Amino acid sequence: xxxxxxxxxxxxxxxxxxxxxxxxxxxxxxxxxxxxxxxxxxxxxxxxxxxxxxxxxxxxxxxxxxxxxxxxxxxxxxxxxxxxxxxxxxxxxxxxxxxxxxxxxxxxxxxxxxxxxxxxxxxxxxxxxxxxxxxxxxxxxxxxxxxxxxxxxxxxxxxxxxxxxxxxxxxxxxxxxxxxxxxxxxxxxxxxxxxxxxxxxxxxxxxxxxxxxxxxxxxxxxxxxxxxxxxxxxxxxxxxxxxxxxxxxxxxxxxxxxxxxxxxxxxxxxxxxxxxxxxxxxxxxxxxxxxxxxxxxxxxxxxxxxxxxxxxxxxxxxxxxxxxxxxxxxxxxxxxxxxxxxxxxxxxxxxxxxxxxxxxxxxxxxxxxxxxxxxxxxxxxxxxxxxxxxxxxxxxxxxxxxxxxxxxxxxxxx
RNA sequence: CGGGAGAUGUCAGAGUGGUCGAAUGUGCCGGUUUUGAAAACCGGUGAGGGUCACACCUCCGGGAGUUCGAAUCUCCCUCUCCCGGCCA
Numbered sequence: 001x002x003x004x005x006x007x008x009x010x011x012x013x014x015x016x017x018x019x020x021x022x023x024x025x026x027x028x029x030x031x032x033x034x035x036x037x038x039x040x041x042x043x044x045x046x047x048x049x050x051x052x053x054x055x056x057x058x059x060x061x062x063x064x065x066x067x068x069x070x071x072x073x074x075x076x077x078x079x080x081x082x083x084x085x086x087x088x089x090x091x092x093x094x095x096x097x098x099x100x101x102x103x104x105x106x107x108x109x110x111x112x113x114x115x116x117x118x119x120x121x122x123x124x125x126x127x128x129x130x131x132x133x134x135x136x137x138x139x140x141x142x143x144x145x146x147x148x149x150x151x152x153x154x155x156x157x158x159x160x161x162x163x164x165x166x167x168x169x170x171x172x173x174x175x176x177x178x179x180x181x182x183x184x185x186x187x188x189x190x191x192x193x194x195x196x197x198x199x200x201x202x203x204x205x206x207x208x209x210x211x212x213x214x215x216x217x218x219x220x221x222x223x224x225x226x227x228x229x230x231x232x233x234x235x236x237x238x239x240x241x242x243x244x245x246x247x248x249x250x251x252x253x254x255x256x257x258x259x260x261x262x263x264x265x266x267x268x269x270x271x272x273x274x275x276x277x278x279x280x281x282x283x284x285x286x287x288x289x290x291x292x293x294x295x296x297x298x299x300x301x302x303x304x305x306x307x308x309x310x311x312x313x314x315x316x317x318x319x320x321x322x323x324x325x326x327x328x329x330x331x332x333x334x335x336x337x338x339x340x341x342x343x344x345x346x347x348x349x350x351x352x353x354x355x356x357x358x359x360x361x362x363x364x365x366x367x368x369x370x371x372x373x374x375x376x377x378x379x380x381x382x383x384x385x386x387x388x389x390x391x392x393x394x395x396x397x398x399x400x401x402x403x404x405x406x407x408x409x410x411x412x413x414x
Numbered sequence: 415c416g417g418g419a420g421a422u423g424u425c426a427g428a429g430u431g432g433u434c435g436a437a438u439g440u441g442c443c444g445g446u447u448u449u450g451a452a453a454a455c456c457g458g459u460g461a462g463g464g465u466c467a468c469a470c471c472u473c474c475g476g477g478a479g480u481u482c483g484a485a486u487c488u489c490c491c492u493c494u495c496c497c498g499g500c501c502a
Contacts, residue, residue, distance in 0.1 A: 042471080043464080043471095046472085053470095056482050057432070072482075366461095
């Protein structure tokens with residue numbers, strides 16, 4: 001959640017930043033008014049409560065002293081009656097404020113490039129040259145057919161479209177990748193976690209998926225549980241409503257989980273192959289950092305993900321997202337896009353974001369600095385998306401006959 | 415799923431209607447003492463809101479209720495532990 005006090009006190013600056021993320025001024029003015037109304041309603045209510053408390057204490061003294069309490073009781077009752085509507089007003093004001101505030105995206109960093117959509121993202125650098133093929137490289141679904149790696153039809157039979165089954169060598173490759181990613185992350189200091197694949201609504205709100213993006217999530221019927229869309233949710237929320245010691249920062253975590261997304265609004269996009277599935281595997285990095293240090297942690301995470309791609313011999317580029325392409329919770333995001341020779345284009349394989357204190361406010365993750373409790377910064381990033389790495393290996397390591405080499409670093413895992 | 419017990423501050427654990435945001439111990443921070451450390455002693459130490467700072471308001475698992483007044487009484491829910499059943 002955004003800092004409402006900051007919005008209140010620096011409205012022009014704050015609204016300019018949010019407008020770049022597509023929020024219009026009237027919404028922000030409304031938010032500002034709702035915040036002011038809530039403060040006013042609370043002030044009135046609290047004054048009334050204070051009065052009530054004072055009289056109640058007197059009441060006790062009167063009774064012990066054997067004094068007549070009739071007059072006092074009348075006063076107390078009258079005040080109580082006056083308090084009821086104030087209470088209701090404050091409750092309504094709070095509800096109104098949070099319904100708007102929780103739907104407000106994060107402030108983008110000042111360094112985020114201008115732009116409306118992914119075409120305006122800025123390429124920072126390319127790593128590794130795409131190799132030239134002496135034949136026309138095939139797309140991964142063609143290669144899958146030759147090698148019998150992915151069973152699309154039976155995946156659909158078991159579930160529905162956008163589900164698939166990995167078979168034989170492909171399935172072993174997936175397992176090898178997960179282990180390789182986890183081991184590499186561990187070497188960089190990320191502690192491995194194995195977490196629940198379902199989280200409750202409070203956690204989803206903590207990281208920003210709820211309440212606004214409920215339609216993208218799979219909900220368990222009859223329970224307050226959702227299938228996680230990314231391990232960012234459970235890993236970040238491990239510290240939900242906790243206060244960390246400053247010396248324990250940064251907390252570096254990694255974990256493998258399947259991810260479940262409805263992909264609502266993606267109809268017609270990437271319908272062939274396993275680029276966009278309702279269920280996919282991912283190894284995630286999450287960091288909880290001191291606000292002064294989150295920038296360095298962010299760079300370290302980008303480098304780690306990029307190094308993994310390099311170790312796999314996969315050409316990629318590092319891209320900084322522009323305002324328009326930035327996600328809801330992110331203040332700044334760098335995507336890693338891997339080269340797919342079959343598709344003849346770069347495709348996202350990792351997305352690393354610094355949410356600053358946005359998720360920390362929602363999830364109440366703080367640290368103790370001296371006597372004060374301050375919000376931490378939270379960061380997350382894929383290292384890496386497993387399914388898309390399989391696609392990248394298939395397309396980059398293919399031979400003319402359609403057979404696929406296994407990258408050297410993975411051989412000991414297979 | 416059935417039976418029983420419970421949920422309080424970092425943790426442990428008192429508190430059964432007012433003077434309780436909450437004893438005591440422990441942990442942590444600071445100090446005294448010490449060549450240094452330990453021990454001992456002294457002081458500080460929950461969270462959120464509000465304020466320039468106070469005042470003040472809220473929070474004893476969550477929600478509703480009784481009462482002038484609830485950690486304490488009533489109801490519902492959730493969770494934890496023990497016993498039994500079932501089971502990877």
